[in-house]
Amino acid sequence: MLDIQFIRDHPEKVKKAIIDKQLPPRVNVEVVDRILELDKKRRDLILQSETIRRERNELAESLKTSRTENEISVGRTLKQKLAEIDPELKRIENSLDEIMLMVPGVPADDVPIGKDENDNVVARTWGKPPKFNFKLKDHIELGESLDILDVNRGTKVAGFRGYFLKNKGALMQLGLMRYGFDKLVAKGFTPMIPPVLDLPRCFINTGHFPWGQVDVYKTFDDREEQNIRHLAGTAEVPLASYHQDEVLSESDLPKKYAGFSSCFRREIGSYGKDTRGIYRVHEFMKIEQVILDVNDVNKSRQWLEDLTAISEEILQELGLPYRVLLMCTGEMGEPQFRKYDIETWMPARQTSSGEADKPSIGAYGETHSASAMLDFQSRRANIRYKAKDGSTKFVHMLNNTMIASPRILIALWENHQQKDGSIAIPKALVPYLGFEVIEKS
RNA sequence: GGAGGAGUGUGCCGAAUGGUAAGGCACCGCUCUCGAAAAGCGGCGGGCGCAAGCCCUUGCAGGUUCGAUUCCUGUCUCCUCCGCCA
Secondary structure, X not given: OOOHHHHHHOHHXXXXXXXXXXXXXXXXXXXXXXXXXXHHHHHHHHHHHHHHHHXXXXXXXXXXXXXXXXXXXXXXHHHHHHHHHHHHHHHHHHHHHHHHOOOOOOOOOOOOOOOOHHXXXXXXXXXXXXXXXXXXXXXXXXXXXXXXXXXXXXXXXXXXXXXXXXXXXXXXXXXXXXHHHHHHHXXXXXXXXXXXXXXXXXXXXXXXOOOOHHHOEEEOOOOOHHHOEEEOOOOHHHHHOOOOOXXXXXXXXXXXXXXXXXXXXXXXXXXXXXXXXXXXXXXXXXXXXXXXXXXOHHXXXXXXXXXXXXXXXXXXXXXXXXXXXXXXXXXXXXXXXXXXXXXXXXXXXXEEEEEOOEEEEEEEEEEEEEEEEEOHXXXXXXXXXXXXXXXXXXXXXXXXEEEEEOHHHHHHHHXXXXXXXXXXXXXXXXXXXXXXXXXXX
């Protein structure tokens, strides 16, 4: 959520953000005008309401000592007036609150303006895609031949996009999670296992709602509306709300959280995409980092670099080639100020971007995403801190993927496959797995 | 699921039984000091307003009243006990 004062002062910047982020027609620039209009109405009504309240307080004060029938009837009139104005004020405020949630965060000045993935800017590339002197297998062939993945029974049990990890495949996923957790703990992060069946408010806080409702699973129990929970698609959701409605102390910042959780995604908008294998699935495991720090743009920028560096560090340790993309405005989420995605090389990944008669084999696939939100989320979640100068400010928030599996398994399996059909385990992972290779049993 | 108790401003404590949220601790600034402590003064929720200032804020939502922390209804959370389950 933006500061209403910012919208009053810079309506054009907000409108530009709506356009640049490719939000129309879901969100149109007219919401800005509508907000300014409601804001004006709201302030008029507040003035009226407060004038009456003031009269009421003065009257009540004088009625403390003596009271006449006449004064009491004046009081009744005031009460009547309030009963007309306040519901109207409340109605306006509710509309304003609702529409304020539709307004996106304004991107940084140096974010490339663009409409899709072609407009992202490659910030840097690390490693070289491996060359294979034997017939390449994709992750499904590898997984099935080594009995570490079962997609057919996965879809039997869980439907489309279902999968089983088996044997060393299952051990590998847990090992990766522990590897990621340990690394972050060593860097001073607080390891967390958060609830992922969360209240709607949490999804509003992160900015997943109101825009992304259809992507999130909804659950009911047999009682009332207030018992609705949603399954979080990332531990960012519960972690970002951990300090909801709290006032922290500047000396407590930064807060660095590492959340391990299962993640659930409906993938409603991507029925035809990535239908093969375990690239795009409805449930997976992930360690997500969430940072809360002081209200300082430069510090947020630095955090975004630092968080991205952590992801790069693990990809390097895992021996996986990758590239870092500075995301363009059209590829950013509504809350974001600045965002890097990391794409990891997947040797057997097929993309639609190749020529029709010459399908391209091997592609970078998104495995990590780091975002700076400034105070967009903290305004929604109402997370503030008391600064050293005594003032109360909203924290800045960021998040980043540490490691997400099974998608990362695609890169690990395909990049590290060997001529004999086995898969080599990167050195960094061996202590967490207890084996150095996955081979046919 | 049943019974009882509790929830007060920004972190902590806490007063006010129908007259409009006292006070203390913590924190920040200033004075004093070589410095610190102590002491004193001011600040330390949200909103409207150029400002003076005003309005709101006792878990939440309603109701009664000229006036509600206080009375009534609903509801959430926590605690204790019972039941059920792991």
